[in-house]
Amino acid sequence: EADIYQTPRYLVIGTGKKITLECSQTMGHDKMYWYQQDPGMELHLIHYSYGVNSTEKGDLSSESTVSRIRTEHFPLTLESARPSHTSQYLCASSNLVSGTEAFFGQGTRLTVV
Amino acid sequence: DQQVKQNSPSLSVQEGRISILNCDYTNSMFDYFLWYKKYPAEGPTFLISISSIKDKNEDGRFTVFLNKSAKHLSLHIVPSQPGDSAVYFCAASIGGSNYKLTFGKGTLLTVNP
Numbered sequence: 001e002a003d004i005y006q007t008p009r010y011l012v013i014g015t016g017k018k019i020t021l022e023c024s025q026t027m028g029h030d031k032m033y034w035y036q037q038d039p040g041m042e043l044h045l046i047h048y049s050y051g052v053n054s055t056e057k058g059d060l061s062s063e064s065t066v067s068r069i070r071t072e073h074f075p076l077t078l079e080s081a082r083p084s085h086t087s088q089y090l091c092a093s094s095n096l097v098s099g100t101e102a103f104f105g106q107g108t109r110l111t112v113v
Numbered sequence: 114d115q116q117v118k119q120n121s122p123s124l125s126v127q128e129g130r131i132s133i134l135n136c137d138y139t140n141s142m143f144d145y146f147l148w149y150k151k152y153p154a155e156g157p158t159f160l161i162s163i164s165s166i167k168d169k170n171e172d173g174r175f176t177v178f179l180n181k182s183a184k185h186l187s188l189h190i191v192p193s194q195p196g197d198s199a200v201y202f203c204a205a206s207i208g209g210s211n212y213k214l215t216f217g218k219g220t221l222l223t224v225n226p
Contacts, residue, residue: 104156
């Protein structure tokens, strides 16, 4: 059973607001990731981290930022939300050994109005 | 340009029969492949994986076949159960490095009782 949690599950927010999507895992995994998925489309990697104080941009450009101050916590922040940010955001984690699968959280469905 | 393609958006099968989900890839550098299952409003759940040094991997009712020359993999579910109804994503990576997972768009499987 994967222990990775995302909050909130659903968020409807007005344009221009600052938001932070939370992601925490209790598996002691070093690697953490954020994916973005629109309905009927593939998941796109937007951020990843190898460990504390490590953050990298993913394949899909995103205006969001992330931080990794603690191993278990990998929050994603949007300084000024726009309707184009409406999407599902999925957090995942894995250990450092290559070939092991990533475990996903339940996702945050963000709607910016 | 999509590097991982799942050309069937949906598939419907009868309970007890075999479900075959297909995935094609274009990047010959991919050497590790995974299948994820996703229910609505949930995060993807890892199902099964295969390394390019193998052509088959089996786990209970789930078997993944890899044809490297054709750049094709398939997931077989036997026997199919109504609880298998979900979206199935194919993903691939290079060097078994699971942060750089490239996903397909998914196939919606419906198993009818």
